[in-house]
Amino acid sequence: MLETKNLSFSVEEGGKRKSILKDISLVFDNNQFVVITGPNGSGKSTFVKCLMGIVAPSKGKILFDGEDITSLDITNRAKNGISFSFQQPVKIKGIKVRDLLEIAGAEKPAAFLEMVGLSPEEYLEREISGSLSGGELKRIEIASVLARNSKVMIFDEPEAGIDLWSFNDLVNVFKKAKKNHTLIIISHQERIIKIADRVIVFEDGKVKHIITPDEFIKGVK
Amino acid sequence: MEECGFSEIERDILKEVVGLYAIPEGAYNFRINGKSVSRKSSANIDVDIVDGGLEIHIKPGTKNESVHIPVILSKTGLKETVRNTFYIGDNTDVCIIAGCGIFNCGSSDSVHNGVHTLYVGKNSRVKYFEKHYGMGQGRGAKSLNPITKVYAQENSFVEMDLEQIKGVDSTKRETYSELKDRAKLVINERLMTHGRQTAESVIETKLLGKESTVDIISRAVAQDVSKQSFKSVIVGKNKCRGHSECDAIIMDKAMVLAVPSLDAQSVDAELIHEAAIGKIAGEQITKLMTLGLTQTEAESKIINGFLK
Numbered sequence A: 001m002l003e004t005k006n007l008s009f010s011v012e013e014g015g016k017r018k019s020i021l022k023d024i025s026l027v028f029d030n031n032q033f034v035v036i037t038g039p040n041g042s043g044k045s046t047f048v049k050c051l052m053g054i055v056a057p058s059k060g061k062i063l064f065d066g067e068d069i070t071s072l073d074i075t076n077r078a079k080n081g082i083s084f085s086f087q088q089p090v091k092i093k094g095i096k097v098r099d100l101l102e103i104a105g106a107e108k109p110a111a112f113l114e115m116v117g118l119s120p121e122e123y124l125e126r127e128i129s130g131s132l133s134g135g136e137l138k139r140i141e142i143a144s145v146l147a148r149n150s151k152v153m154i155f156d157e158p159e160a161g162i163d164l165w166s167f168n169d170l171v172n173v174f175k176k177a178k179k180n181h182t183l184i185i186i187s188h189q190e191r192i193i194k195i196a197d198r199v200i201v202f203e204d205g206k207v208k209h210i211i212t213p214d215e216f217i218k219g220v221k
Numbered sequence B: 001m002e003e004c005g006f007s008e009i010e011r012d013i014l015k016e017v018v019g020l021y022a023i024p025e026g027a028y029n030f031r032i033n034g035k036s037v038s039r040k041s042s043a044n045i046d047v048d049i050v051d052g053g054l055e056i057h058i059k060p061g062t063k064n065e066s067v068h069i070p071v072i073l074s075k076t077g078l079k080e081t082v083r084n085t086f087y088i089g090d091n092t093d094v095c096i097i098a099g100c101g102i103f104n105c106g107s108s109d110s111v112h113n114g115v116h117t118l119y120v121g122k123n124s125r126v127k128y129f130e131k132h133y134g135m136g137q138g139r140g141a142k143s144l145n146p147i148t149k150v151y152a153q154e155n156s157f158v159e160m161d162l163e164q165i166k167g168v169d170s171t172k173r174e175t176y177s178e179l180k181d182r183a184k185l186v187i188n189e190r191l192m193t194h195g196r197q198t199a200e201s202v203i204e205t206k207l208l209g210k211e212s213t214v215d216i217i218s219r220a221v222a223q224d225v226s227k228q229s230f231k232s233v234i235v236g237k238n239k240c241r242g243h244s245e246c247d248a249i250i251m252d253k254a255m256v257l258a259v260p261s262l263d264a265q266s267v268d269a270e271l272i273h274e275a276a277i278g279k280i281a282g283e284q285i286t287k288l289m290t291l292g293l294t295q296t297e298a299e300s301k302i303i304n305g306f307l308k
């Protein structure tokens, strides 16, 4: 179980305090599939970055299976079972797709490329550099998180840049993963929202609603 | 190697600089502490010693053959200048594996200045490897100063892999070349400095012939308080294409200077220089940390990949 207690994040901007996350208390049960949605700039990415340790909250606590992990660094959170797929994947010159998946812990990297619809023959030996398209990078990013096979998997807008055709496969990947992983996915896609257990709507750095997919689709949109 | 009487250190160095575990096929010369200790010519490749340096003649038409000429300095305080000249005939396809390793555990400086001149015949393909390596904790400095000159005849193709990753305290590397019609040169340089090391590289290419091309790719990492400078000069005197790319990662308190120089003397010369110096992007480290690496592990993965 992953839990945040009164999590806040603010930054200093032009001499003024700007509050980005405001007192967020949420619980993510084991093997639950939660979608976080809400307008641009509402704090979704910042919130999940706090969970991974990429952003340090200004106030509040994060508990993982009862243990306070608020001051744990990214590496140790990764080792404890949290993984994270970035909204904007990075490129790393000289690192091949195979290297990345192996670092992630994949024994058979090919299998994870197939899961995201990329042919291993074509992509395994390619560098994660500018020569890959945005959609390709995004899929490799998703594959690297699937390869971690960690207890909690966080995906920040996995659908961005993925074509409609491959999107179906992606939904199936999440359907499968939710059986034995905790999934936290930031998404605006109805088809991902539909298969979630819960939908959390962010607005202006706060949790506005915690509702079921049905409720979300029927009206609160 | 035992039968040649190489010491363990010498064998380690050979492994590093020329990737050898045993006496190679083909022609070779092993120079250790100023002396040629083992030398062999092949049917098509003559390896002679002239004025203390090597004169290597490769017969026209020689295909898929190699010549290894590693140099080892394992005595402290040795300073030498060696001139090696390669006469490579027309229509060949050969591989030259040079490279120098210094082991210095003493207190005097060891210096190797290698001057290599390559005359490359028409339609020939030459792959030239040169790896530099230093080890030993002595106070004496290890320095390597290679000068390589390449004269490439019509339609030849020369590919040079120049690498210095570890242990050399100071280096000044100069690479000069002149290319005739349709000759092509590719230079891959990999350089890493740490501690108080200094490295200077000058690559000067004269594109004399029509449709001659040069492509220079230099990747460098400077750590600690080390200093590097990279200067690339491309002179285009004809319809030709020149491209040089210098990518450097700078860390700690290191300094990196990149000086591009393009000199077009023909309206049909197309010359490009790209240079980028910066630290490792924070997002790259973060990404690898989310995969379970520590910050230090992430940095070394990124650096190793970059220098591959």
Ligand SMILES: Nc1ncnc2c1ncn2[C@@H]1O[C@H](COP(=O)(O)OP(=O)(O)OP(=O)(O)O)[C@@H](O)[C@H]1O
Binding pocket: A011, A020, A038, A039, A040, A041, A042, A043, A044, A045, A046, A047, A087
């Ligand atoms: N370090 C920072 N300094 C200043 N402002 C920040 C910082 N981090 C985030 N913000 C701001 O906080 C707000 C929330 O950003 P965040 O990326 O979390 O939004 P989001 O909900 O993920 O948006 P999107 O849907 O566009 O991805 C934005 O206005 C952003 O500019």
Ligand SMILES: [Mg+2]
Binding pocket: A044, A045, A046, A087, A156
């Ligand atoms: Mg976002």
